[in-house]
Structures are given as C-alpha cells and as structure tokens.
Amino acid sequence: MSAAAPLAPSAVEAAIADLKVLLGERCSTTQADREHHGRDESPHPLCPPDAVAYALSTDEVSAIVRICRRHGVPLIAFGAGTSLEGHTSALRGGVTVDLSRMNAVLSVRPEDLDVTVQCGVTRQQLNTHLRDTGLFFPVDPGAHATLGGMAATRASGTNAVRYGTMRENVLSLTVVLADGRVLKTANRARKSSAGYDLTRLFVGSEGTLGIITEVTLRLYGIPEAVSASICAFPDIEAAVDTAIACIQSGVPVARVELLDTLAMTAFNRWSKSDHPETPTLFFEFHGTPAGVAEQAAMVREIADGFGGSAFRFAEGAEARNRLWEARHNFHYAIQAMRPGASAYGTDTCVPISRLAECIRGVFEDTRNAPFPVSALGHVGDGNFHMTFLVDPANPEEVRLAEAYNERLVRHAIALGGTCTGEHGVGFGKSKFLREEHGDVALDVMRLLKQALDPEGILNPGKILPEG
C-alpha cells in the first residue's frame, strides 16, 4: 500500500482478529485505550488508533509487525506517551504497539559501564535499579519517558551539555524492522569503524524505520562531588551571555539552565521558595570536591562580569534534589500561572553565539502577546523552549501561538540552527524539515524510509512531510 492510501476497514478488522489470537486480552480496542494512545503530552489533536497491542517481548513485537504488514495496517510505537510533537498520533489509524510492559533491566555491566534494558524501562526506573552500583544514566529529558522512546526521539535535556544526548549514549539497539526481522545494530565496543552506523540511523527515527525493543546504554560513575548553584541576572541577555561565556571558556558544567522572570515566578510558587524573580541560571557541577569548587568559582567570576548577583549554592543533596525536582515539574508550575491554559512549547536550538539574538527575537515578536510567554532553556547547548500559555478554547490564541512558533523556528533556521533540539519532529515539525535541511537531504531521508519501510506501515505521516 502507498503511504497515503486509505486504510480498508476490512484490513484493520482482519489484523485485529489475528492480533487477538496472538495476544488475547493484550490486544485492546476499548475507547479508553485507543484514546489514551491517540495523543501525547502536546496540544496536538487526538487521533486514536484502531487497536492497542501490548507487547511483552521482541519476538512478540516481531509477530505483531508481521501481522500488520500482511494486512497493510500501520503500526505506531508507544512508550510513555510523553512526546511533544504528536509522535504517537495514529494519523491513518492502525495499531499502536504499547511497549511499556517491556520494562526489564536485562543486564547491568558495571565493569564496562554499560547496561542493556528493554525499551519500556524509564530513566527513573533505571537509575533506581542502578542505585547500589555507583553508576547512573545521565540523559534526563525532564519527562517520565521510556528509554526506548528517548532513543527514538534522540532526546536529551538538562545535562546533555556535559554527558551528550541519546545520540552519544546509545551503544546499540535491538530493532524490529518493517518486515518483522530483528536487527541488532552494534556490539558493545566503545568505538567501532565496522560499517555503516546503524545505531545512529535508528536513534531519532521516531518509529518510522523500525521499532526499538532493546537499548544498550553507556553509564557513568556517580560523581564524587556534586554541587548546584543559582545566579540571578538583571536581564535575560546577561544570563544568556554568562552561559555562553561559560561554554566558550570550557568550564565543564554538568547543567546550565535558563529560567526567565515568569519562569522564576512560577518556580517560586510551585516550590514555595523565594528566589529573586529575575532571569536566572541554575548550574550543576560534577567532579571531585576540589574540582566542583573550582568550577563554581570560575562560573561565579564569569557571572560577576555580566552583573550576576545572589550566586547561591543549593547545599546538600536534598536542596539540590528539590531544585531539580521543581525544574522537572516546570511544565505544571508554568501552567499554574494561568489556570485552564495549555502550555504550548517550542524547541529550537541554535549555535551558541546566536542564542541571545534568537531569544531576543522571540521576545520582540511576542511583546504584544495576549497570553503569558516564558523562556526556559538548556542554554549550554544553545537549546531553549518558549512556553505560550494559551487558552485552548480560544482559536485566535492558538493560531497566534502557532504563528509565533513558526517565526521562531524560521529565525532559528536562518541563524544556522534547527527546528527541534530534542523533542523531535512527529508531525508538528515536519513542515519545517525541508526549510532546515534542503531538497537533497529530504530526498535522502525519503530514500532511507523507502529502503527500510517500502510499504510505509511504520508510523506513517511522521518526520517526512507529505507530498
């Protein structure tokens, strides 16, 4: 079937009948199940699948794929449903493969600093599992995401500036291909020049080239010392310039997060704290006790040069955890600033020297916005998110938020950046892909899709723009 052909109801029914034989009650067609799986955490509209198949093993995923392929029925992989660009919407119906029950940590190898997990294991679950090993997995997108989903969207988050993104931290994947065959993308060697980089081909492919079922990840020793500090600035440019200078000076910060005035207000209310409500950077330093003290001193000196004040340490693990927990709950904290509003979030990333310019541009563009606008960013990477607190019942506000986002994305691309630093494309960003990458790159991406999913059954309508 061509990617855009309508789905014959009889094909879906036949596939569901076969899936019920395979999975019994783990193939569900209830409205609740279908609706739960028809959206993610974004405001993109509900688009439910025809059925949900709960898989327990790679072999089962393979069997599900073979059934759907035989009937020409689309398959959408689903982890925790925390994506933000409609990645899990069943745009053409079909079967959502819920992988959340594949949540076993298969093998921890502390001596090699790596681990193999099933795709449904979450980041928190893994770090809890690792508690007694002295190791941790650093990539932290701030959502309770599964590691399979994080690999599929090339996720990153607050400490990518030090530890890299999923691109750098996935050693190997097990993937079920569109024809049901099971692919192991690589072995566990830290480096290899043995052929095409199949691991990176699937990291960020959002379920459109195959369904990731196992993930082997790099681990890191929990640093001997960790310290966090908070520094307030007179304006957002001073904060951004400080972050840029820290990176350019080579200070190995583990995290550097920007929160603007509104974000700090939301943060204070949510965490019942009393930080100055001005643009602020949160830093975290990892290393030896002497090393983190040295890093903090270097950052403080840089911040002083940009008018930073109130450089304070979050002393002790408890204070630090409170800080980052509140940061993780930012999505809820900011929504509480306008009850009933939806948080419409953006996700651009630019070369770091253009970051201040890019953020200034969006604040100028939105200065007359009829809704609150807030900036928050993993600024060490040049990656930031704008939040537009939109009344979802007001189509004019929704349209305006979309227009702001479009202009921001186009500005970021013009500055040499990307339409998405970490959320992925889903279908929300696919319209920007040609502008960002150009015709030839889009054609090459289509060739890859065609080579690996010739019948277009894997998460159709995602990443690549239609037509």
Add this chain to the structure above:
Amino acid sequence: MSAAAPLAPSAVEAAIADLKVLLGERCSTTQADREHHGRDESPHPLCPPDAVAYALSTDEVSAIVRICRRHGVPLIAFGAGTSLEGHTSALRGGVTVDLSRMNAVLSVRPEDLDVTVQCGVTRQQLNTHLRDTGLFFPVDPGAHATLGGMAATRASGTNAVRYGTMRENVLSLTVVLADGRVLKTANRARKSSAGYDLTRLFVGSEGTLGIITEVTLRLYGIPEAVSASICAFPDIEAAVDTAIACIQSGVPVARVELLDTLAMTAFNRWSKSDHPETPTLFFEFHGTPAGVAEQAAMVREIADGFGGSAFRFAEGAEARNRLWEARHNFHYAIQAMRPGASAYGTDTCVPISRLAECIRGVFEDTRNAPFPVSALGHVGDGNFHMTFLVDPANPEEVRLAEAYNERLVRHAIALGGTCTGEHGVGFGKSKFLREEHGDVALDVMRLLKQALDPEGILNPGKILPEG
C-alpha cells in the same frame, strides 16, 4: 551496471576523455600517479585506478561524479592515502578522485567552538591554523590524515577516550552523492532531533555512499594545564588492569596508551630515551592546574595498586611533545626493530572488561611466532593494535600473520567487540562483517548502499562483503 560486472575499456576511455575536458592536466593517467593512488599504508596489494582526477571544489567533484556515472565507471575517494585496510585500492579500476588539493580552512567560528574545512585539510594543518585562537581539534589518529578521510573512516586515536571519535566530533558534512547532487547533512546546532541522522550515516561510510567534500567539526579550548606521565609495569596485565581501573573509576584521562616491552624497546631506540623496557602506560591529563594534578595523583594511586613503578612526569610542553611525537612515529620505530620487515597491524576493540583477556589470547596464540609481535593500544577505549613484523618476501610469514589476525578478530567479536575500532573495513576486514553484525544488519547495510548508490559506482568492493 551491477557492482561486479567487468568494466568496459571503452567506458573508461570515454570517461577519461570527458574528465580531461573538465580538468585538463588535473586528470592524470601516468603510471606514477596511478600507482601512488592504488594502495594505502597497509600491506594490501597494489590495485591502481585507470586515472586520477585532482578536484579543487565540491562542484568539480560533482562534475567528476556525473561523468563517471554516465559511463558506469567506479570512483574512489582519496585523501592522504593513510588508510590501513585497502580503502583506496581501485579493485575494479575506475577513477580515483584525489581530494588533497581541497585544503582550505573555510570558516573558523571560535564563538561557537566549531570550524568548517574542505575535506583535504589535515589534522595538523587545522591545528596549526587554529594556533592563535586558543582552540584545537582533538581527534588524532596518529597519521597525517585528511579530515575528510578521518570522517570517512570514523577515525579516532589516542585521545578519543576523553574527546570522542569522528562520530562525536563531526557536526555536519557536505557530500557529493552518487548522482552528483550535493548534500548538506546538518546545520551547526550542537544537538538536533530534526529527522534522520544523515551526518552519522556518512561518517564511517568510506566513500561507498558519497564523497565527503566539506567537514564541520567541534573544537575545544586548549586546556589551561596539560601534563603527561609514564608508568612502567611488571607485566602487560598489570598495565591493562590499571587502565581499566582508571576508566572504571571515572578519572577523565585525556589519553592512556599501552606499549608492551618490544614497543618500549623500539620507542627508546627511536627517541633515544631510556625508559624501562617493560609494559608501560603513557597518560595525558587535561584540565586546570589543580585538576590535572588531582587526576595524576588518582592514577598514580591506582597504578601503585597494580605494581606500577617509575611513575614519571614528562615535564613541560617540550618533553610532552617529544613523547607523543615518538608515539606518533611508532609505525616507523617498530619497523626499525626488524629491518626490511613490513608492519602488519591489527585493530580490534572490545568492552573494556574483556581487554586483558583479549590481549592475553593473542600473546598465547603467537607465542611461537617466527617474527616479532608487539602490542600497543588506546586502552581507555578497549582498542588495541598488534603489530606483526613480517618479512613481506616470505609468504609463510604473511599467511601466519593473517591467521593470527583472523583468530584475534574472531576472539574480539566473541568477547562482544568489533573487528575494527578505528581503521575501518576497506576490503581487508569485509570478510568479518557478517560474523560481527549478523545477516540482518548486513542486509540493512546493503539496503542503504542500494538506496544511495544503486549503480554501485562508489568505491566498489569496500565495506560490504561480496556475494
């Protein structure tokens, strides 16, 4: 034309005639030029192309590719010719595209810690160019390689343990595709989730999917302090165990190189130094003055626990440069240990916990070897090289070296490792690819090759095994 079809002499002649119109004297068919381009630095036999085309720009490479494609003539990309698995051999004749004259540094952006170069710029040339910026490019394969060639083979070398390989350090590539179109793989954002990872698809593709013509690379600040130290061990296992323990303890060493007794003897003779001739680790530490002192102290403590002695610092930049220069010249130093011999080098990489076992295995296997055998490794990554000093005129020695290499590779794969950590596949390693990756991965690699080079004109016979 199918990849294995014989090349019609008339097609080659017609292509050369067209190339001479395009390039004039920069299309050469002299025997000297052809033979120079028909091998690399390995003992793989000479296999010269029919002509050599010296390109000066991406547009010219595109025009060369279009001409060769029209006539069905193979194209082999050539940088400095320092590869080690026959990557540049013209197995089916055709035209070698010599890219060494494309050696302009196009744009240095210190504020973004990145640089764009033409593919023919060498690592040393780039670092010389950067001298006044306070920045450097760290990936150092120990050969005078071009950056295009290093990207194409996914090169790494001595300090990958700290800074990563070409996989982590290439931000974007310009690539001429098999149909002559010019692809830009990505923008300069430090991270992006915008579609398939085209950059990583071409890093390590060895000229079989496209010809890399420009490379955008990450740069790093030259560390405030650098120190190097040397530690001798009673046996090779103590040295390897020390390296493993350093990595497992999270000491951020910038380099950790193993040299066995024979390698140290060669090193002493070459550099006229008097280090103890026992298995030895060379370390380099990067950071602040306090940081490098702390790292060195941690490493010394670990080394002490494994019987390390003579822990000495190479004080000052001059002593350090002498140390690494001698290390870089190891290829010549070891060859001098058996005048007239060829250095047959291996390149396996295993999970670090299996490194001692893997090295022990090869020394057991070669204990009755009729030629000198030496181990040398970037042991922080689990990557090491054996050198067999073979008399090239003695077929029995050559056969034996090949047999040792085969058993070593199979052992490394069985231990969860790879047949090549950094040299690449060329045609020397293609016979191991199926054993390492399995049938499904090989099929996926073939699908990629087929999608991007359907006529099989790009570096035929490399990476993927025949048949």
